[in-house]
Amino acid sequence: MIASKIVFLEVEPEDSEKVRQKFPTAKIENMVLTEKEVWEKYPDTEILCGFIYSTFSKKLIKNLPNLKQIVTRSVGYDHIDLAAAMARKIKVCNVPDYGAHVIAEHVFALLLSTIRCVSKGDNLVEECQFDFHGMRGIALKGKTLGLIGTGKIGKNVARIASLGFLMDVIAFDKFPDLESARENHFQYVDNLDEIWEKSDIISLHVPLLPDTKHLICKDSITKMKDGVILINTARGGLIETKSLILAARSEKIKYVALDVLEHEKNIRKYRELIELPNVVITPHIAFYADDSMNKMFSEAFASIDRFLNGEKLEHEVFGV
Numbered sequence: 001m002i003a004s005k006i007v008f009l010e011v012e013p014e015d016s017e018k019v020r021q022k023f024p025t026a027k028i029e030n031m032v033l034t035e036k037e038v039w040e041k042y043p044d045t046e047i048l049c050g051f052i053y054s055t056f057s058k059k060l061i062k063n064l065p066n067l068k069q070i071v072t073r074s075v076g077y078d079h080i081d082l083a084a085a086m087a088r089k090i091k092v093c094n095v096p097d098y099g100a101h102v103i104a105e106h107v108f109a110l111l112l113s114t115i116r117c118v119s120k121g122d123n124l125v126e127e128c129q130f131d132f133h134g135m136r137g138i139a140l141k142g143k144t145l146g147l148i149g150t151g152k153i154g155k156n157v158a159r160i161a162s163l164g165f166l167m168d169v170i171a172f173d174k175f176p177d178l179e180s181a182r183e184n185h186f187q188y189v190d191n192l193d194e195i196w197e198k199s200d201i202i203s204l205h206v207p208l209l210p211d212t213k214h215l216i217c218k219d220s221i222t223k224m225k226d227g228v229i230l231i232n233t234a235r236g237g238l239i240e241t242k243s244l245i246l247a248a249r250s251e252k253i254k255y256v257a258l259d260v261l262e263h264e265k266n267i268r269k270y271r272e273l274i275e276l277p278n279v280v281i282t283p284h285i286a287f288y289a290d291d292s293m294n295k296m297f298s299e300a301f302a303s304i305d306r307f308l309n310g311e312k313l314e315h316e317v318f319g320v
Ligand code: NAI
Pocket: 100, 103, 148, 149, 150, 151, 152, 153, 154, 172, 173, 174, 175, 205, 206, 207, 208, 209, 211, 212, 233, 234, 235, 259, 260, 284, 285, 286, 287, 288
């Protein structure tokens, strides 16, 4: 057993040094530990900092009697039993924004890789074929991009599209922000039908909620332009997969670019979708870049510092 006060879980080797420099006596785990492993290895933990693949359940909290603060380096905190933490007056902090531009940039990585045949071209060159035939691209300038959700990520996508690629950007959001529309050069439409009907490219940036589940389904796809391009970096559950496969196969949707799937732990389920030549999928990496990882750690460090200094916590989350 190792006595410790601050424990960092799920720290990748390339991030270990910054944790060591900031908190030289902290214990660092590069792997995801089971809850039992956490409490058996570090029974004296006072501050526990992890990411989304660690679970902070009632049982873990019960078995760490000295625990005073939990910090998750993620936006989401549904892997933490807030009620159990509140009952023990344990402070819980998250990182509400680790860099929306990083996710927005990935939207264009996905989009360009499909419409400019980047991975197809690379595969051909690796086979020693240097021939452009069959890889005619689609230009972005002047095309209409329809965004659903104009929060932190959506508005970054709008700005890049309008100022960078000179696209016309239209958007739908349940809670429109007209100042953001002016600042980020996009225009709101009144309903989703306008998005389906007018967009050459559609990109999803809403949370997965009961009213957004299967937003992309047979009905909405039918209303879209023929040959539309669909990008989803938000949550897999926004799309009804069977309808998507049919639409991609018939090229009603010409290209599909995804960073998220409905059941990411069981991707065999998606073989049919994955194997379609007009579908590009990355394994939920939109968030994962130098800036965002640095910010996740610096914000987590700040929350721990504030807690240790008895200061008001900036990113505290509460249970209902
Ligand atoms: P945000 O909370 O800043 O913005 C969400 C927007 O959606 C808000 O403007 C809200 O008014 C709008 N909205 C909510 N319900 C709606 C509805 N029914 N119809 C229309 N608009 C609706 O969220 P943010 O940071 O922009 O993230 C968007 C989503 O991206 C997140 O919910 C998350 O699921 C996903 N995400 C994916 C990541 C990845 O690595 N692939 C990383 C981070 C977030």
